[in-house]
Amino acid sequence: xxxxxxxxxxxxxxxxxxxxxxxxxxxxxxxxxxxxxxxxxxxxxxxxxxxxxxxxxxxxxxxxxxxxxxxxxxxxxxxxxxxxxxxxxxxxxxxxxxxxxxxxxxxxxxxxxxxxxxxxxxxxxxxxxxxxxxxxxxxxxxxxxxxxxxxxxxxxxxxxxxxxxxxxxxxxxxxxxxxxxxxxxxxxxxxxxxxxxxxxxxxxxxxxxxxxxxxxxxxxxxxxxxxxxxxxxxxxxx
Amino acid sequence: xxxxxxxxxxxxxxxxxxxxxxxxxxxxxxxxxxxxxxxxxxxxxxxxxxxxxxxxxxxxxxxxxxxxxxxxxxxxxxxxxxxxxxxxxxxxxxxxxxxxxxxxxxxxxxxxxxxxxxxxxxxxxxxxxxxxxxxxxxxxxxxxxxxxxxxxxxxxxxxxxxxxxxxxxxxxxxxxxxxxxxxxxxxxxxxxxxxxxxxxxxxxxxxxxxxxxxxxxxxxxxxxxxxxxxxxxxxxxxxxxxxxxxxxxxxxxxxxxxxxxxxxxxxxxxxxxxxxxxxxxx
Amino acid sequence: xxxxxxxxxxxxxxxxxxxxxxxxxxxxxxxxxxxxxxxxxxxxxxxxxxxxxxxxxxxxxxxxxxxxxxxxxxxxxxxxxxxxxxxxxxxxxxxxxxxxxxxxxxxxxxxxxxxxxxxxxxxxxxxxxxxxxxxxxxxxxxxxxxxxxxxxxxxxxxxxxxxxxxxxxxxxxxxxxxxxxxxxxxxxxxxxxxxxxxxxxxxxxxxxxxxxxxxxxxxxxxxxxxxxxxxxxxxxxxxxxxxxxxxxxxxxxxxxxxxxxxxxxxxxxxxxxxxxxxxxxxxxxxxxxxxxxxxxxxxxxxxxxxxxxxxxxxxxxxxxxxxxxxxxxxxxxxxxxxxxxxxxxxxxxxxxxxxxxxxxxxxxxxxxxxxxxxxxxxxxxxxxxxxxxxxxxxxxxxxxxxxxxxxxxxxxxxxxxxxxxxxxxxxxxxxxxxxxxxxxxxxxxxxxxxxxxxxx
Numbered sequence: 001x002x003x004x005x006x007x008x009x010x011x012x013x014x015x016x017x018x019x020x021x022x023x024x025x026x027x028x029x030x031x032x033x034x035x036x037x038x039x040x041x042x043x044x045x046x047x048x049x050x051x052x053x054x055x056x057x058x059x060x061x062x063x064x065x066x067x068x069x070x071x072x073x074x075x076x077x078x079x080x081x082x083x084x085x086x087x088x089x090x091x092x093x094x095x096x097x098x099x100x101x102x103x104x105x106x107x108x109x110x111x112x113x114x115x116x117x118x119x120x121x122x123x124x125x126x127x128x129x130x131x132x133x134x135x136x137x138x139x140x141x142x143x144x145x146x147x148x149x150x151x152x153x154x155x156x157x158x159x160x161x162x163x164x165x166x167x168x169x170x171x172x173x174x175x176x177x178x179x180x181x182x183x184x185x186x187x188x189x190x191x192x193x194x195x196x197x198x199x200x201x202x203x204x205x206x207x208x209x210x211x212x213x214x215x216x217x218x219x220x221x222x223x224x225x226x227x228x229x230x231x232x233x234x235x236x237x238x
Numbered sequence: 239x240x241x242x243x244x245x246x247x248x249x250x251x252x253x254x255x256x257x258x259x260x261x262x263x264x265x266x267x268x269x270x271x272x273x274x275x276x277x278x279x280x281x282x283x284x285x286x287x288x289x290x291x292x293x294x295x296x297x298x299x300x301x302x303x304x305x306x307x308x309x310x311x312x313x314x315x316x317x318x319x320x321x322x323x324x325x326x327x328x329x330x331x332x333x334x335x336x337x338x339x340x341x342x343x344x345x346x347x348x349x350x351x352x353x354x355x356x357x358x359x360x361x362x363x364x365x366x367x368x369x370x371x372x373x374x375x376x377x378x379x380x381x382x383x384x385x386x387x388x389x390x391x392x393x394x395x396x397x398x399x400x401x402x403x404x405x406x407x408x409x410x411x412x413x414x415x416x417x418x419x420x421x422x423x424x425x426x427x428x429x430x431x432x433x434x435x436x437x438x439x440x441x442x443x444x445x446x447x448x449x450x451x452x453x454x455x456x457x458x459x460x461x462x463x464x465x466x467x468x469x470x471x472x473x474x475x476x477x478x479x480x481x482x483x484x485x486x487x488x489x490x491x492x493x494x495x496x497x498x499x500x501x502x503x504x505x506x507x508x509x510x511x512x513x514x515x516x517x518x519x520x
Numbered sequence: 521x522x523x524x525x526x527x528x529x530x531x532x533x534x535x536x537x538x539x540x541x542x543x544x545x546x547x548x549x550x551x552x553x554x555x556x557x558x559x560x561x562x563x564x565x566x567x568x569x570x571x572x573x574x575x576x577x578x579x580x581x582x583x584x585x586x587x588x589x590x591x592x593x594x595x596x597x598x599x600x601x602x603x604x605x606x607x608x609x610x611x612x613x614x615x616x617x618x619x620x621x622x623x624x625x626x627x628x629x630x631x632x633x634x635x636x637x638x639x640x641x642x643x644x645x646x647x648x649x650x651x652x653x654x655x656x657x658x659x660x661x662x663x664x665x666x667x668x669x670x671x672x673x674x675x676x677x678x679x680x681x682x683x684x685x686x687x688x689x690x691x692x693x694x695x696x697x698x699x700x701x702x703x704x705x706x707x708x709x710x711x712x713x714x715x716x717x718x719x720x721x722x723x724x725x726x727x728x729x730x731x732x733x734x735x736x737x738x739x740x741x742x743x744x745x746x747x748x749x750x751x752x753x754x755x756x757x758x759x760x761x762x763x764x765x766x767x768x769x770x771x772x773x774x775x776x777x778x779x780x781x782x783x784x785x786x787x788x789x790x791x792x793x794x795x796x797x798x799x800x801x802x803x804x805x806x807x808x809x810x811x812x813x814x815x816x817x818x819x820x821x822x823x824x825x826x827x828x829x830x831x832x833x834x835x836x837x838x839x840x841x842x843x844x845x846x847x848x849x850x851x852x853x854x855x856x857x858x859x860x861x862x863x864x865x866x867x868x869x870x871x872x873x874x875x876x877x878x879x880x881x882x883x884x885x886x887x888x889x890x891x892x893x894x895x896x897x898x899x900x901x902x903x904x905x906x907x908x909x910x911x912x913x914x915x916x917x918x919x920x921x922x923x924x925x926x927x928x929x930x931x932x933x934x935x936x937x938x939x940x941x942x943x944x945x946x947x948x949x950x951x952x953x954x955x956x957x958x959x960x961x962x963x964x965x966x967x968x969x970x971x972x973x974x975x976x
């Protein structure tokens with residue numbers, strides 16, 4: 001791996017030197033695919049928000065729990081897909097990740113970020129929430145955020161899938177997926193994901209879901225091609 | 239040196255270091271309280287004698303009695319502690335751990351260990367810090383600054399009451415601090431065990447002390463590992479002292495705050511709107 | 521036996537003895553089994569109640585650690601408001617029992633028998649039982665403590681070693697506590713928590729010795745009936761107690777009549793060094809009274825009509841010093857009885873000193889030794905030789921606890937003890953019970969004990 005790294009750097013520098021004043025972007029491939037499930041997923045239930053009338057009014061129809069959100073053709077939403085091995089020293093992600101508390105829900109349900117990447121947590125509701133990331137590897141903290149308070153800024157030092165909860169509203173349940181890699185994606189409502197900007201190489205791609213566990217596969221990307229990697233997670237009804 | 243010998247030497251050195259690291263995990267850890275230095279190696283037999291029955295020989299809250307205890311003993315491997323002088327998410331100071339051990343926790347199975355000599359207690363603090371790798375990579379947080387307390391006045395108490403309403407403490411602690419707020423019954427701690435919020439009307443000692451300074455520290459640093467969050471970002475020190483003064487009026491203790499409050503309340507009580515969804519205030 | 525000797529020698533003593541119910545704790549008036557059976561306090565029920573291992577309250581049970589001393593001083597309340605039975609787990613069985621099946625050997629030299637009037641060595645050896653202590657201690661309510669310790673001797677005799685109520689933290693102050701009933705005196709070196717069990721090692725000469733011809737029945741280590749006013753600092757480093765007691769050496773029924781005793785203790789500890797406990801020093805004093813005259817009917821004494829009380833004193837100083845895992849317990853004391861309680865016209869007086877050393881290797885291994893000496897400074901009758909009654913006692917022991925747990929406990933106990941007394945029967949009661957051939961005869965009494973000491 002080190003040899004490859006060195007070779008890559010040499011190539012880059014050589015390529016850069018050969019290009020002269022105008023820089024040619026290095027070749028970047030894409031891994032994309034779809035995550036589906038087999039088996040029987042658990043049934044989601046409507047959330048009872050009656051403890052917080054201000055949230056009940058924000059949802060004309062009750063919201064379902066979001067532990068398992070499925071889509072057409074057995075697709076799974078909120079699956080974090082990321083490069084777990086093979087990363088070649090990609091530049092760190094620096095844009096701020098936004099996490100909202102709105103209508104007594106976490107939006108998005110799963111927020112993905114790289115280690116050290118800035119995170120901003122907003123309270124868009126007319127009442128207090130407390131943000132309580134239940135980290136085990138990273139430090140666990142718990143902060144109150146009343147209505148109208150400025151966003152809470154945070155960043156994480158270690159990769160970890162951190163469950164997030166609000167103690168005042170016990171149905172609120174989300175995740176911070178903190179990853180070592182800047183190459184990550186979260187599947188959409190149709191279970192699709194896309195990891196772009198990957199230099200040529202062999203990568204281990206992992207798909208993680210909070211209930212269905214994780215699966216990995218190796219994908220080799222060369223040049224600017226798009227490789228497909230689909231995942232099938234095993235669902236259980238409980 | 240020939241290359242092979244050099245590698246061998248390097249490898250042996252690495253091996254020795256690794257082997258030693260296991261041993262020095264304990265030996266190297268120290269704690270400092272007042273003028274005492276505690277050493278983990280001395281704390282280990284004391285921990286086995288006094289603590290392991292609940293906290294477990296590995297510090298993971300799996301002592302033989304842990305299963306029968308509610309609330310559960312502290313899991314030292316997580317390095318998350320309720321009673322700190324440092325911000326939420328940061329490690330406590332040695333003094334924080336020493337104070338918790340000395341004071342004990344009223345309404346839990348953790349007794350006050352004040353009868354042990356200070357030296358014994360500091361040694362045990364040092365040993366407790368060996369259970370989690372975080373103590374080797376992170377430093378304790380910086381203790382929060384607690385400005386001097388202003389004298390309690392009715393205005394301070396009324397402002398504190400407004401804070402209690404605004405920050406929605408009543409959602410867990412209840413409008414009268416009875417631990418019966420709308421969210422009180424579903425609370426779980428970070429290990430998913432049920433937990434109840436403090437009931438001010440019992441007047442029992444707080445988890446982390448009994449003075450006004452302790453109370454200030456509790457809600458400004460939060461009780462990590464529990465549903466109680468930190469309000470450090472949301473309260474200016476003056477507001478925090480107002481809240482302390484108001485919270486004292488919820489307890490049936492002989493405090494100057496309660497005396498002032500009762501006098502005022504007897505003539506002006508009707509002006510107040512109840513705390514809760516109605517909005518509090520006057 | 522001692523009893524027979526006293527009956528023959530002193531009518532007064534006979535009256536007193538007859539008035540007494542055999543006291544399990546009073547070594548002098550009983551058979552060998554009593555010597556080591558007077559052991560009480562080590563409470564697995566507390567371990568079960570609070571989830572603490574025995575080693576939390578005891579350096580090596582039954583000896584108390586500083587934490588256990590504070591727990592006891594606080595009225596068996598742990599200080600976290602979780603003492604009420606409603607907080608207890610299903611495993612909490614509130615009664616604890618302690619007993620010690622054993623193998624032992626006793627051997628006493630220079631014992632007079634019919635067949636050997638010049639004295640011979642009497643030996644007995646075999647498996648034996650101790651009595652059983654039932655320990656019921658706890659709180660009736662917050663700051664109201666109770667204690668009840670019924671006992672069963674190995675021969676089946678039942679007794680009550682302790683029965684008391686204590687009102688703790690009066691005025692919310694740890695300095696004011698009142699205890700009423702039958703209880704152990706607040707000695708810094710408590711005989712009820714000795715780590716010794718043998719016939720010769722299981723008691724202290726300093727506490728139980730009575731000189732030749734004494735009519736007294738007092739044992740400083742015996743539980744007494746009365747009221748105690750006591751107090752302690754928050755961490756129990758400073759402690760005091762003042763007691764008013766009935767002068768019957770813990771016998772119920774007021775057999776003595778109207779005699780009252782008084783006792784005080786005072787101790788202070790400092791946290792010096794890094795040993796297993798603070799350094800404690802203390803002083804104690806006991807002023808007792810015993811009746812010398814009884815009313816009679818038909819020539820026989822009427823129990824409970826004692827009068828003409830005469831006094832006696834015991835006082836001394838003791839300490840508990842820690843150096844790492846080594847504990848040193850020195851004790852010095854002086855005792856004197858009124859002449860009327862002795863055989864002659866003089867006031868008998870004696871001094872004793874002892875040094876006990878414990879090495880608590882870890883909570884599961886204790887190695888210990890003790891040396892004690894007692895010297896008469898004045899006999900009660902000039903005709904009694906100066907050295908008669910002097911004693912030297914020596915003991916060595918090991919206690920190994922195969923587990924240290926919070927349900928119950930077991931100790932493998934090995935002990936060797938020997939006493940040398942001059943011209944009197946050994947205090948253990950071993951031997952033929954008859955005084956040796958001459959007042960200068962040196963009597964050696966040895967005990968070897970291998971025991972399984974368990975408490976549930």
